[in-house]
Amino acid sequence: MVSMTKARHSLGLVGLSPIECAKIATFIESEAEAAGCPWLVLHSDSCDALIVPADVEFSADPYQVLIRLVRFGGTPGEGLSITTPISARELMDVLKQAQELLGRQQKPAATGSLRVKMEDWGGMPANDRHDVPARDIPAGFGTTARHMTDGSAALKTDPYAVAAQITHPHAQPSAMATPQPVQQMPPQPAAHAGYGEAGEFSAAWDQIAVALYSIVQNSAPAVAEIRVENLDMIRIDFRFRAYNSRIPLEQVNTHGHRIAIRSTLVEAYRPPIVNLPGESLDKLFWFIGSQAFHGMAAPWLKPEERYRLRRWPNFTELNHAVADMRTAAAIGNCYLNAAELSSAAGITPEAATRTLNAYSLMGLLEIQANRSAPPVVFTPPPPEKSGGLFSKLRTKLGL
C-alpha cells in the first residue's frame, strides 16, 4: 500500500455502462477516502490504464495497461480482468496489479505521471487550439509532468488530492449530489513566496487544474462540482462556460485539506446545473490557473513552445492587476515563451509562468507553428521606465 500511495495514475473507462462507471468511480472514491488510492478516473481513452468490456475489440497503446471487464457468463482471457458484479476488493486488487505493471514499464523519473487525453487536438474546442492541424503531440503529460511527481514536495505528501469522475451521458444527474471528497494530508508550508494575498494554493488545486484542463480538452458536454471541506463550493456547467460559487472565489479555502472535483458528462439538452448566466468560467480558470502549480509551468505546457493570445482576456470580469494588461499586450502581439514574456512585460519569470498557466487553462493561447522562428527581441526598456503614457496614467489614476 505504501508504494501505491506515492504514485498517481489515470484510469479511463471506455465503453462501460453508466452503472458500471458509477460503481467503479464510487469504489475508488470511497477507497481513496478510507485508505488511499492514487487513481484519477477519467472518461478518456488515453489514460495510464483502461477498463474496457471484454467483448469489445480494443487495442491499447504500448504505455497503457488494459483491464478487461468480463460480464456475466464471460470467460476471463489473458491479462488483467475483473468480473461483474464488480466488487470493491476485486477492483482494488486489479488496480494494484496495474500499478505494478505501470511502475515496471515506466522510467523511474516518470513514475506516476498523470495521463489524460491530450492527443485529440483536432476536435478541440476553444482551448489551446493550434494553428497547425497535424503535429506530434504526446499522448500524455509524460516528462513535462515531472515536477508533479518528483519535484514538488507537496504532492508526495498528498497523493490523492482529487478523485475526478467522469461518467457516461446516461448517468443519473443525481450522482452530482453525492460526491465523495478525498482525504488529503495537511498542506505543506509554502515552498515559494506566496502569490497574492491568498497565499499558496494547496497542491490539491494543481490536480483540480489538471482535471479541469482535461475536461475542457475532451470538449464533451460536461458538468462538474468542486467540493471544499465537504461543502459544494463551485458548480460548473461547461456547456454554458459558466459557474456558480457559494462564496466569492477569493474567500474559497484554497489551502484546505479536503478538496474534490466530480464531473459528469451530460446531454446537451439537459437543464443547466448553474443559475444562468452565472459567472464566466474564465474567471474561475484565471483564479485557479494563476495560482496552481506553485509558479511552475502547468504540466501541459512545454518549455520549448511559444504562445500567443488568440483572444484577449476579458479583464473586466477578472480580478486583475494593471501589470496584467501589459502582459496581455505583450503576448497578444507576438509568440513568446515564459522567459520572453517576463522580459517583454517587465514581470518576474514566475509571474509570466503563472499567466501562461492561467491563459492556457482559459483556452486563450495558440501555439507557434514554426518552432524555429527567431524570438521577438525587445530592445527598448519596458515603457514603465521610459515613462510611457500607460505608466503615467497608472500613477495618475492610482492603479
Place this chain on the structure above:
Amino acid sequence: MNNAAPSAHKDPHIIACAGEVLEGLNEFCRSLRYATFLTDDGFEVASFGGDDKQNRRVASMASSMQALGDAVAKDLRIGAAEYIIIAAETGYVIQMRVPDQLMVLAAHFDAAETVGKALSVVRLAASNMCAMIRREAA
C-alpha cells in the same frame, strides 16, 4: 413635449405646416437657395429647394451645429444659443430654433441678401411655424 405623439418628422400635420411656412419664406425672400426644418436630433421634417440627399445631410449637419452652438453657449454661461450664422464667400446659412419646439430651421441665402433681412425673415418663419403648430394642436 408629449413623448407619445409622433415626432415632428413623422407627423403629417407638422410636415404640412412646415411645407407651408417654407413656401411663404421663399415668396418673401427671393435670395433663399434652400431651407429645411429639422428635428433637434437631425431628421428632416420638410425642405424647400435642394435634393433629397442634400436636405437630409443639411438636416444632420444643422443639428450638430445647433448642438455645438448650445454647448459653447452653455460652457460660456451666456444663456441659450438663439441663432447661428455661417457667413461664406457667396452666401450664408442661418439657423434658428423654432420657439417652444424641438425643431430647428436652417436656411441658405445667396450673397445678394443682407444678413439683417435674412435673419428677420428666418425669425418670422420660425415663429409662424410655432404659431401654426399651436393652432393645429388646439
Place this chain on the structure above:
Amino acid sequence: MAEHVILFAGPMGAGKTTAIESLSEIETIRTEANNTDRETADKDTTTVALDYGEITVGDEDKVRLYGVPGQRRFNFMWTILKERAVGLVLLVNNDAADPIQELADFLDEFGDLHEKGGVVVCVTRSDVATSPHIDQYAEKIREVLPGRMIPVFTADARNTDQMRTCLMSLIANIEMTAMIAASQERAA
C-alpha cells in the same frame, strides 16, 4: 504638451456618452438632442455632434476623449473626429438588433485606427442581453481584420473602473505594438 486623442465610436445607445462621462475628469461637453428614434435606442437623448472629456496626466500629457454620434447620418462628424485620433474604443451594445453586424460595420468605418494606434472593443449592456458571447465578437474581428490582435471586453459604460480597464488596455496595446515595431526596425 503631448495630446492623445481617443475616439469613442459605436452604434446608437452603445454608451459612448456614458463612457466618456465615466472617464473624464472635467465636466464633459455634450451635444445631446431629444431622441426621436426610439426604435433604435429607447433613451431620451442622443448625441448629434460630439462628446468631449479629458484626463490630464502630469503637466505634459492630455488624454482627449471624443465621442461621436452613433447614428450614421452624422457620419460627417466621424470623418472630422477621426482625423486626430490615435486610438479607438469601439463600444457595441449587446442588446442591439444585430450587434455582431454593428461591430463589423463600425470596424469597417473605424478599423483603420488600428494602424494609427490601436483599437479596443467594449461590449456593453451584456446584462440586458446575455448573448452573443464575447467569443463571437472576437471571431468576427478575426474575420474582418485578420492577423490583428484587438482586445475585447464586456464592460458597463457606467462603471468607471471597467472603462479604465478598457482605456488602459488600449494604451498598453498601443505602446506595446509601437515597442515591437521599433524593435523589429532596429533588428532589420
